[in-house]
Amino acid sequence: xxxxxxxxxxxxxxxxxxxxxxxxxxxxxxxxxxxxxxxxxxxxxxxxxxxxxxxxxxxxxxxxxxxxxxxxxxxxxxxxxxxxxxxxxxxxxxxxxxxxxxxxxxxxxxxxxxxxxxxxxxxxxxxxxxxxxxxxxxxxxxxxxxxxxxxxxxxxxxxxxxxxxxxxxxxxxxxxxxxxxxxxxxxxxxxxxxxxxxxxxxxxxxxxxxxxxxxxxxxxxxxxxxxxxxxxxxxxxxxxxxxxxxxxxxxxxxxxxxxxxxxxxxxxxxxxxxxxxxxxxxxxxxxxxxxxxxxxxxxxxxxxxxxxxxxxxxxxxxxxxxxxxxxxxxxxxxxxxxxxxxxxxxxxxxxxxxxxxxxxxxxxxxxxxxxxxxxxxxxxxxxxxxxxxxx
Amino acid sequence: xxxxxxxxxxxxxxxxxxxxxxxxxxxxxxxxxxxxxxxxxxxxxxxxxxxxxxxxxxxxxxxxxxxxxxxxxxxxxxxxxxxxxxxxxxxxxxxxxxxxxxxxxxxxxxxxxxxxxxxxxxxxxxxxxxxxxxxxxxxxxxxxxxxxxxxxxxxxxxxxxxxxxxxxxxxxxxxxxxxxxxxxxxxxxxxxxxxxxxxxxxxxxxxxxxxxxxxxxxxxxxxxxxxxxxxxxxxxxxxxxxxxxxxxxxxxxxxxxxxxxxxxxxxxxxxxxxxxxxxxxxxxxxxxxxxxxxxxxxxxxxxxxxxxxxxxxxxxxxxxxxxxxxxxxxxxxxxxxxxxxxxxxxxxxxxxxxxxxxxxxxxxxxxxxxxxxxxxxxxxxxxxxxxxxxx
Numbered sequence: 001x002x003x004x005x006x007x008x009x010x011x012x013x014x015x016x017x018x019x020x021x022x023x024x025x026x027x028x029x030x031x032x033x034x035x036x037x038x039x040x041x042x043x044x045x046x047x048x049x050x051x052x053x054x055x056x057x058x059x060x061x062x063x064x065x066x067x068x069x070x071x072x073x074x075x076x077x078x079x080x081x082x083x084x085x086x087x088x089x090x091x092x093x094x095x096x097x098x099x100x101x102x103x104x105x106x107x108x109x110x111x112x113x114x115x116x117x118x119x120x121x122x123x124x125x126x127x128x129x130x131x132x133x134x135x136x137x138x139x140x141x142x143x144x145x146x147x148x149x150x151x152x153x154x155x156x157x158x159x160x161x162x163x164x165x166x167x168x169x170x171x172x173x174x175x176x177x178x179x180x181x182x183x184x185x186x187x188x189x190x191x192x193x194x195x196x197x198x199x200x201x202x203x204x205x206x207x208x209x210x211x212x213x214x215x216x217x218x219x220x221x222x223x224x225x226x227x228x229x230x231x232x233x234x235x236x237x238x239x240x241x242x243x244x245x246x247x248x249x250x251x252x253x254x255x256x257x258x259x260x261x262x263x264x265x266x267x268x269x270x271x272x273x274x275x276x277x278x279x280x281x282x283x284x285x286x287x288x289x290x291x292x293x294x295x296x297x298x299x300x301x302x303x304x305x306x307x308x309x310x311x312x313x314x315x316x317x318x319x320x321x322x323x324x325x326x327x328x329x330x331x332x333x334x335x336x337x338x339x340x341x342x343x344x345x346x347x348x349x350x351x352x353x354x355x356x357x358x359x360x361x362x363x364x365x366x367x368x369x370x371x372x373x374x375x376x377x378x379x380x381x382x383x384x385x386x387x388x389x390x391x
Numbered sequence: 392x393x394x395x396x397x398x399x400x401x402x403x404x405x406x407x408x409x410x411x412x413x414x415x416x417x418x419x420x421x422x423x424x425x426x427x428x429x430x431x432x433x434x435x436x437x438x439x440x441x442x443x444x445x446x447x448x449x450x451x452x453x454x455x456x457x458x459x460x461x462x463x464x465x466x467x468x469x470x471x472x473x474x475x476x477x478x479x480x481x482x483x484x485x486x487x488x489x490x491x492x493x494x495x496x497x498x499x500x501x502x503x504x505x506x507x508x509x510x511x512x513x514x515x516x517x518x519x520x521x522x523x524x525x526x527x528x529x530x531x532x533x534x535x536x537x538x539x540x541x542x543x544x545x546x547x548x549x550x551x552x553x554x555x556x557x558x559x560x561x562x563x564x565x566x567x568x569x570x571x572x573x574x575x576x577x578x579x580x581x582x583x584x585x586x587x588x589x590x591x592x593x594x595x596x597x598x599x600x601x602x603x604x605x606x607x608x609x610x611x612x613x614x615x616x617x618x619x620x621x622x623x624x625x626x627x628x629x630x631x632x633x634x635x636x637x638x639x640x641x642x643x644x645x646x647x648x649x650x651x652x653x654x655x656x657x658x659x660x661x662x663x664x665x666x667x668x669x670x671x672x673x674x675x676x677x678x679x680x681x682x683x684x685x686x687x688x689x690x691x692x693x694x695x696x697x698x699x700x701x702x703x704x705x706x707x708x709x710x711x712x713x714x715x716x717x718x719x720x721x722x723x724x725x726x727x728x729x730x731x732x733x734x735x736x737x738x739x740x741x742x743x744x745x746x747x748x749x750x751x752x753x754x755x756x757x758x759x760x761x762x763x764x765x766x767x768x769x770x771x772x773x774x775x776x777x778x779x780x781x782x
Contacts, residue, residue, distance in 0.1 A: 001633040003406025008399060014650065015394025209630035212614040212637050219606025226602060239600035242392040246603050
């Protein structure tokens with residue numbers, strides 16, 4: 001096990017009715033907030049009104065900025081920063097899924113950062129300060145409600161970049177599984193693929209002696225794989241949604257990755273798809289992950305055997321390759337049952353830009369090549385091969 | 392799943408060498424600390440000197456109070472409170488195992504509590520404030536380095552009572568597995584039994600739909616059961632100690648108990664043994680737990696079947712009783728291999744006070760009977776029967 005230094009201060013209010021306490025719970029942090037959200041769904045569902053009422057009851061003033069889109073855009077972040085500065089906002093309340101929360105985090109950084117906030121994402125230097133962020137989750141997937149991560153898309157530069165810093169870990173995450181009942185099937189499936197990928201990126205490691213986190217990862221994966229098909233068929237199943245909502249948060253608060261080297265190649269490869277073709281993150285991950293597994297598993301076969309046996313329920317036997325390939329086949333089948341795509345072409349990605357994306361993913365396009373991934377270091381030609389396999 | 396409200400703010404520094412950073416890491420919280428510890432072992436090992444040097448390097452002043460014994464005593468707590476008040480201490484740095492940390496927490500409460508701190512433990516009312524506590528762990532067992540719990544023994548009243556409050560969750564826990572290399576075998580075994588019991592108390596529940604936490608609990612139990620025998624035979628095995636150290640913390644930071652009803656009957660029964668006979672907590676739990684399981688399992692057999700299969704490796708079959716009893720037999724065998732006692736008489740507890748302890752454990756002795764446990768509500772006669780079975 002590697003050394004670690006970990007603190008997760010996010011307070012999680014989990015369960016029925018907690019969205020009505022948002023106002024009183026953020027009052028200790030702020031008298032004035034930015035209410036940040038996406039499209040019209042929170043207004044149609046009545047959630048917007050309940051949040052506004054909660055803020056008013058707690059005497060928390062607010063200004064608002066809606067319009068966050070999936071793969072959240074830098075342009076709106078700039079707008080949010082100006083608004084927060086002008087209005088002297090003390091906390092950003094994100095009401096939405098990962099895109100809204102990630103956008104809120106970017107604004108939270110930008111309010112105190114002297115230069116262009118995009119530099120923070122490009123340069124990945126630690127920041128000194130950020131506004132408080134709180135999240136009321138409407139879509140379990142990204143785990144951003146208790147993570148240190150934010151991923152932003154710069155449309156002009158066609159880049160989607162993630163940035164991690166403990167200052168942007170939310171102070172509060174509110175998760176009421178009832179709010180997930182109205183999600184469309186594709187978002188349910190994308191969310192499951194995203195949270196599973198967050199575990200995979202930590203699970204597939206070269207670090208030895210990681211019994212506890214191996215087991216925690218496997219338990220989380222099994223929980224998602226048991227319950228995602230249930231909510232896919234029965235979207236008002238509270239108990240199954242509760243498991244999904246809890247798992248999404250655990251999958252990315254970094255507990256599962258403590259003391260072990262991470263991978264993150266699939267996320268890196270997917271970000272290029274989203275940047276160039278605006279594909280849904282979870283769908284892109286569902287396409288790439290099994291192909292990545294097949295491409296890299298021989299270098300560290302034992303962790304893939306363990307995955308096949310402990311997560312995918314493959315019976316262990318001495319032909320390790322067969323065990324691993326059966327595990328990957330079952331993963332593909334699982335994604336397929338959730339209606340997730342299996343090929344880039346299903347995502348609307350043709351073969352024209354594979355080399356460009358591979359070179360961008362590894363930095364080759366920017367003349368500072370950094371191999372992608374921890375388990376196996378992927379150079380641009382490896383990434384190209386995985387994209388090619390995924391066509 | 393039940394609603395939950397959870398925040399674990401303890402920063403954990405885990406791994407080699409971190410004890411030397413104690414001073415700089417607590418400096419943001421305090422310019423003056425109480426250094427609280429047990430017997431002479433930290434002086435013999437040189438740890439005391441390293442901590443003192445770290446405090447001096449960070450310009451953190453300190454006063455000290457040693458002498459904490461297992462089942463920490465109220466008398467020393469009073470002394471610590473007076474010392475902290477007189478010296479205007481801002482943080483208590485506990486260097487030791489659960490007893491030292493629990494004693495530190497009691498002092499931390501007492502500094503701000505206007506009455507007798509023992510009232511807090513007896514009355515279990517939420518407190519308003521406590522001094523900061525930081526912990527440098529020398530014995531993985533109680534999980535107190537990141538828990539909200541403290542257990543104190545009042546010798547005069549022959550009572551051992553636990554108190555939980557979020558104010559006493561440490562701000563910092565330092566866990567260096569190298570510090571565990573010199574622990575005697577009985578402390579290794581007691582520690583394993585204690586952390587397993589912390590999981591059991593959460594795992595055995597009547598709450599339905601608890602997939603994720605079930606899996607997290609099972610992973611933690613399997614990790615302890617794999618690695619405790621390794622360190623028992625090979626006490627300088629860093630990697631195995633790392634798993635034990637991590638597991639002990641996870642077992643009691645309350646993540647594993649979120650959204651589910653807890654039990655805590657075995658802890659309640661054990662506290663009476665410790666109060667009257669000063670037995671080691673883990674040893675007492677090892678005796679009582681299998682007997683408690685046999686006494687209660689029929690009321691909620693499915694969770695015990697799940698335990699037998701998923702944790703104890705029993706092959707599932709339709710004779711549920713046989714599966715459960717085989718699981719319990721394997722648990723007894725596991726404790727036995729670690730040299731843990733199986734009967735009260737091995738603990739030096741004769742049969743004279745079983746009724747008294749049962750009546751104290753359930754409050755009957757204090758004329759406010761509260762059934763013990765969550766899975767099955769135990770009245771004094773049930774507790775008596777479990778003690779009797781354990782003779």
